[in-house]
Amino acid sequence: MKIILFSDIHSNLPALQAFFKDIDKRDYDAIYCLGDLVGYNIWPNEVIEEIRKRKIPTIAGNYDFGIGRKSDDCGCAYKTDEEKANGAISISLTNELINDENRAYLRTLPAHIKVEFQLNNDQLNLLLVHGSPRKINEYLFEDRAEKSMIRIMEQADADIMCFGHTHKPYHRIFNTNEENTSHFRHAINLGSVGKPKDSDTRGSYVILDIKENASVLDKESISVEFVKFEYDIEKAAKAVEDSILPNGYAENLRNGY
């Protein structure tokens, strides 16, 4: 079973279109979107409509949560005054652009999707969240202590936990060794389709392959492929510059941070 997972489009329509073009030439069985459709660019409606057109099961990101409730808080945990001031422009523009129907769609997005596999007389739980199981806007960076990651995954009963929010892709495997038997848990950050921050300007997404022998006992039985795709970065960056959005967001796209 090949599952495509993507997130953090952030109103970047050229990136989303290139993503669809890339996946349309592949074989896959299922697709999920892990949220943050809107914010930081001028196409929130178009991005939502493309995803709705394809009827992709989608969960809410923190930005979607905020816009769905017409809030001026995107839960972005900005640190500096400059980040806060820029962020305020982005959320206010998004609130202004979005139409009622799309706002209602964002508002009704679920928080999590849990997919339970029952293969080989075993159970394998795939949990899809935006930030973390406990907080929609928690950042699980790659350097998070193993102890903390394991605690989070055990509490959520997740064998494979997929998430986004940091815009930096990674895959970590932990052996939680239950009752003297190996129990491998996978933490997979998808990266970002429309606002990458891993110094690679291309968009990124994941193909998760659950093989017939997939099990928590065998870490090789679950494979994770990170796919990078090119898109028209200039078009997305120019759109930022031609709007009231801070030009820094265009530079972010051109530099991948």
Add this chain to the structure above:
Amino acid sequence: MENSNNIYFSKEHTWLKIENKTGTVGITDFAQGELGEIVYVDLPTIGDEFKQDEVLGSVEALKTVSDLFMPVAGEILEINEELMDNPTFVNDNPFDKGWMVKIKIEDLDEVSNLLNSEDYKKLIEK
């Protein structure tokens, strides 16, 4: 800023309130402000012993995780169980409902390595 004269501060932004040989430990208002919204507090087990400046646990905020350092050596007598369900008590009341552990202080002399509220204030204003 908490001002009473039996409260001491470490350079690692924990506070220690002393009553006889029992100390209550938490993080300062400055520390919670720097961390932002706290999501989880990882605390030790009752009976664990730590040296001064040793890591006794950690605080997980939305964007960062920070170690918790023992202000003076001692044994853990009690942990604030309420933080398990309400970690944001640390943001809302760092000196009160947001306390983290109670300890049996091993050596009161170690308090001399800590700062009083005035000196701590100077440290964070730097």
